[in-house]
Amino acid sequence: MSAERIALMLQKAMGLDRASVGSGIILSAIRKRMRATGVTDEERFLALLQESADEMKAMIEEVVVPETWFFRNEAAFRLMVKHLSGKWRSAHPDRIHRLLSMPCSSGEEPYSMAMALLDAGFRADGFQIDAIDISNQNLEKARKAVYGKGSFRGGDLEFRRRYFNMTEAGYRLHSQVRSSVRFHQVNILDHSQVNRLGSYDIIFCRNLLIYFNQDDRDRTAGVLSKMLNQDGLLFVGHAETGLMWKQHFAAVSHSMAFAYRSLGRDESASPVSSEKARSRTGLAPKSTLPQLDSILSRSRKKTVKPIKVVSERNIDSVKVAQEKRPSLEEASRLADQGRLDEARQQCEGYLKTQSGSAQAWFLMGLILDTQGEKERAKDGFRKALYLDPNHYEALVHLALLLDQGGELKAAEQLRARMQRLKGRQRAQS
Structure with missing residues (x-):
């Protein structure tokens, strides 16, 4: 009960939503601050938080876990x-x-x-x-x-x-x-x-x-x-x-x-x-290749027949098929614009032919998570990690979802993997 009241205090103080950050992170922060202050009873620690602005600041410091690097994204x-x-x-x-x-x-x-x-x-x-x-x-x-x-x-x-x-x-x-x-x-x-x-x-x-x-x-x-x-x-x-x-x-x-x-x-x-x-x-439009119509119009002016004729209709149909082909870049663009249903369709279409893409499964996990389908989002992140065990952001997001679902031990194991991965990255730098 005290932990729930502390979570509400954190929400009021800094907007932290327990459902978003996961109860495991908050419980871990409470345990650390109780050890630091020598308080063994949660009710007494709650009273200390209510009385001491400095202790509330220290509690906030424990909950705010920075995860960043230069030129991220x-x-x-x-x-x-x-x-x-x-x-x-x-x-x-x-x-x-x-x-x-x-x-x-x-x-x-x-x-x-x-x-x-x-x-x-x-x-x-x-x-x-x-x-x-x-x-x-x-x-x-x-x-x-x-x-x-x-x-x-x-x-x-x-x-x-x-x-x-x-x-x-x-x-x-x-x-x-x-x-x-x-x-x-x-x-x-x-x-x-x-x-x-x-x-x-x-x-x-x-x-x-x-x-x-x-x-x-x-x-x-x-x-x-x-x-x-x-x-x-x-x-x-x-x-x-x-x-x-x-x-x-x-x-x-x-x-x-x-x-x-x-x-x-x-x-x-x-x-x-x-x-x-x-x-x-003030952004310039994206650069484009020469238009197919102008190429075709130039070809129509020629009087010499090619040995093998390819009809304009076939060329146009190939062009349309290529344009409609699901693309991970298009899925990312649509997700960027908040058009999540369309982004999901693009991602699903892409995965039909590129099921071995860890990035595609990661993006699918993000879309599903944002749409509230937490269990399916977990599956997306797990598939990304199966294909790429060092996919750091998939580890981060899956650990967060596990925390939210109360799977604290599994989330802790993922965070341990994240620490090991960071250690290897440091050693290689």
């Missing part, structure tokens, strides 16, 4: 740079770009934003990045800007050579990048704190909404809508696209970036076309 950073480098920059030549990372965790995300802009030729005094988090422990680490090998993942680590110095404590970030980011301890649910921050051209709010209950999600949506400038972009996590609010935002068509823009004053809440989204964000 690179597509988001590419779109951010493309947006600010395009029509937006022409329309605002003298404006200092304002960017926000929330929650910023231990600093990898906002520092990635800064490095991406510097690499694109932006001057350090031409942009300002605010980074907020509820955890003072996270913020202290972010300000120190010294990172271990676990913060560097993927094959391309050239940025580490350019922007970090190796020290005995770890990789220390250059002062040029550190000075581009200002860190603040802010609770997103405290609107008086948030309102003082102002508005932004770019907001990264990834993997926060999934831990909120529905009321806090709705309130946060209203806050984000006010904070995002009319021509700005909001980036969310891939598991959060189904949570976006059509009365506030419209999806931007860019595969795997999971980006949204504010609805214009003259727009209704109905879905918008990708072309309209691109025109409003």
Whole structure:
């Protein structure tokens, strides 16, 4: 009973939804804080939490488990740079770009934003990045800007050579990048704190909404809508696209970036076309191959018959068949836009011929999880792990679902696998 009341206190304090984070994480945090304080009775520990603001802060620190690395989901950073480098920059030549990372965790995300802009030729005094988090422990680490090998993942680590110095404590970030980011301890649910921050051209709010209950999600949506400038972009996590609010935002068509823009004053809440989204964000349309019709029209002008005639109807039918062929990229794009039923159809079609794709099963798991089909989502993540035992994000999401379902031992085993995998990655770096 005390654990349930503590969970409610955490929900009120930081918006944490026990059903989303899993009871195992909360129970583990309670046990750690009880050991740290020497309290052996849950009722007494509950009373301590109610009386001591410092102990509540310490409890929050235990629950907030940062899992991040530099340039996590690179597509988001590419779109951010493309947006600010395009029509937006022409329309605002003298404006200092304002960017926000929330929650910023231990600093990898906002520092990635800064490095991406510097690499694109932006001057350090031409942009300002605010980074907020509820955890003072996270913020202290972010300000120190010294990172271990676990913060560097993927094959391309050239940025580490350019922007970090190796020290005995770890990789220390250059002062040029550190000075581009200002860190603040802010609770997103405290609107008086948030309102003082102002508005932004770019907001990264990834993997926060999934831990909120529905009321806090709705309130946060209203806050984000006010904070995002009319021509700005909001980036969310891939598991959060189904949570976006059509009365506030419209999806931007860019595969795997999971980006949204504010609805214009003259727009209704109905879905918008990708072309309209691109025109409003200043993004150029995707490049296309030469049109088949023009190729055919040129071929019709020829008077010499080919040895083997292929009819235009057959060519057109092949083209249509290719266009209709299920694609993982299309499934990701549709999921990005919150069109989950269509994304699911694409994924199911793709898996009929590519059943050995771990990424496809992972994406199917994400879609099913967002649609509330938790058991089938687990199956998707398990199949992804069967095909690729080192699929880190499948491990993360499956462990979370197991926690939510009360399968605490199985979830703990998966977290142990995650730790072993991170250890191997560090050793190989």
